[in-house]
Amino acid sequence: MRVDFLVVGAGPTGIGAAHNLAARGESFLLVDSDSRPGGLAKSVVDPQGYTWDMGGHVQFSHYDLFDRFMDQALGHDGWLEHNRESWIWIAGRFIPYPLQKNLHRLPSPERLACIEGLRRVSGGQRTKPVNFRAWIDQNFGDGIAALFMVPYNVKTWAHPLEVLGCQWVGDRVALPSLAAIERAADTMDDSVDWGPNSTFRFPKRGGTGAAWVALAAELDQSRLHMNDAVISINPRGRKARLASGFEIGYDHIVSTMPLDRLTKLAELDDLVAAADQLRHSTTHVVGIGLAGSPPPHLRSKNWMYFPESSSPFYRVTVFSNYSPNNVPSPNTWSLMAEVSESEFKPVNHAHVVESVVDGMRATGLLSTESRIETCWHSVLAYGYPIPTVDRDAALDVVLPALDEMGIHSRGRFGAWKYEIGNQDHCFMQGWECIDRICTGGGPEAEVTLNYPDRVNSTPRPRTVAR
Numbered sequence: 001m002r003v004d005f006l007v008v009g010a011g012p013t014g015i016g017a018a019h020n021l022a023a024r025g026e027s028f029l030l031v032d033s034d035s036r037p038g039g040l041a042k043s044v045v046d047p048q049g050y051t052w053d054m055g056g057h058v059q060f061s062h063y064d065l066f067d068r069f070m071d072q073a074l075g076h077d078g079w080l081e082h083n084r085e086s087w088i089w090i091a092g093r094f095i096p097y098p099l100q101k102n103l104h105r106l107p108s109p110e111r112l113a114c115i116e117g118l119r120r121v122s123g124g125q126r127t128k129p130v131n132f133r134a135w136i137d138q139n140f141g142d143g144i145a146a147l148f149m150v151p152y153n154v155k156t157w158a159h160p161l162e163v164l165g166c167q168w169v170g171d172r173v174a175l176p177s178l179a180a181i182e183r184a185a186d187t188m189d190d191s192v193d194w195g196p197n198s199t200f201r202f203p204k205r206g207g208t209g210a211a212w213v214a215l216a217a218e219l220d221q222s223r224l225h226m227n228d229a230v231i232s233i234n235p236r237g238r239k240a241r242l243a244s245g246f247e248i249g250y251d252h253i254v255s256t257m258p259l260d261r262l263t264k265l266a267e268l269d270d271l272v273a274a275a276d277q278l279r280h281s282t283t284h285v286v287g288i289g290l291a292g293s294p295p296p297h298l299r300s301k302n303w304m305y306f307p308e309s310s311s312p313f314y315r316v317t318v319f320s321n322y323s324p325n326n327v328p329s330p331n332t333w334s335l336m337a338e339v340s341e342s343e344f345k346p347v348n349h350a351h352v353v354e355s356v357v358d359g360m361r362a363t364g365l366l367s368t369e370s371r372i373e374t375c376w377h378s379v380l381a382y383g384y385p386i387p388t389v390d391r392d393a394a395l396d397v398v399l400p401a402l403d404e405m406g407i408h409s410r411g412r413f414g415a416w417k418y419e420i421g422n423q424d425h426c427f428m429q430g431w432e433c434i435d436r437i438c439t440g441g442g443p444e445a446e447v448t449l450n451y452p453d454r455v456n457s458t459p460r461p462r463t464v465a466r
Helices: 012-024 064-074 108-121 132-157 178-187 209-217 259-265 269-275 349-362 391-404 423-439 452-456
Strands: 002-008 028-031 043-045 051-053 079-083 086-090 093-096 199-203 230-234 239-242 247-255 279-291 303-305 315-317 332-341 372-386 407-409
Touching: 002 012, 002 423, 012 028, 012 209, 012 247, 012 423, 043 209, 051 279, 051 332, 064 209, 064 423, 086 132, 108 132, 108 178, 132 332, 132 372, 230 259, 247 423, 259 269, 259 391, 259 407, 269 391, 279 349, 332 349, 332 372, 349 372, 391 407
Parallel strands: 002 028, 002 247, 086 303, 247 407
Antiparallel strands: 043 051, 079 199, 086 093, 230 239, 239 247, 279 332, 279 372, 303 315, 315 332
């Protein structure tokens, strides 16, 4: 078989590329090793009837086009709209997120230490920070750094913060204002509406993956080949071989597989060394399905951050609050935890579920009366693409070289840029890649890939029905 475009991976990036190709009438084949579309944005239902995502996903968008496709997938009535209610468990209490805007909620000693640390760095001379740890110290001071920013980020990234760069920060971290913090200390007013996901939506049924299943179903099914992995690529001959033995000739590949895997699979030894500089974490997603109803202090919360060592997880989502259909009956509810792993932060796979349950009890999410009906555990070998200080140098070598060969690596781990790794970003990476190839455009045709700050600096918050 020969096609003009071989699209590898039926997640958001691959589906975005496939829909653009279909609209243009191009010859393509979309292949995926899984039996179900969605990639890292898919959803599953466990034997007890609980729906789970591959992590705490929510839908918010920087693009009109993405929103139109989401509406097309599930219809206007297929979504539930939410005002974000996210919290931080710290110093024995829940404090609204982001912490740096709600320091007045802390006990007095911690609050004073945070404010004094911020005073010491406010108004000082700024230099370009050499890494993310230096960025934290320069912008937050030692109080907030020690209490939250350092322990939480080490927990999340599973890497020393000196390894991380700052190129990804953009709109993802709220910068503190000393004047606003001091004013809030007097008024005790919470600040909770910061950020691009202050409002979000979620599918009524089927979890996050429902939208991607629906969009995949809209494609010509003869162009969709599931449950078959690409096992080799011959860039010179422009051929790919699948695990089934099927061979496909192509003019262009849009690949969403991890970039380090791609260079090895294509036997591009001159690029393997550069791609091997890229780092990633592994994510354990643990779902706990429970009988009864959530306790009062969890009934309206969406997700919670956990910087302290009393728990192994960095984030827990009250997943049944996203949609009542995420659980099998009205008298059940669910929590979903995320635990990071890397060579710097090993995790005992055999005991991770037990440690999560223990952590939930230690932090008041579960009580001795809580009745657990199911424990679900999924390991995402590639969880977070780590934005290391040398990431861009590696990408500047690998991505253009692959493009020259007709291999276009895009998506969360295809382009390896965390700052454009959300569902909307990934869908648009696939769509814009096809635009650039088919029109012969330059870098401007792929604004998401090449100009992330431009995309992320103009969020479009959705209006939430109240």
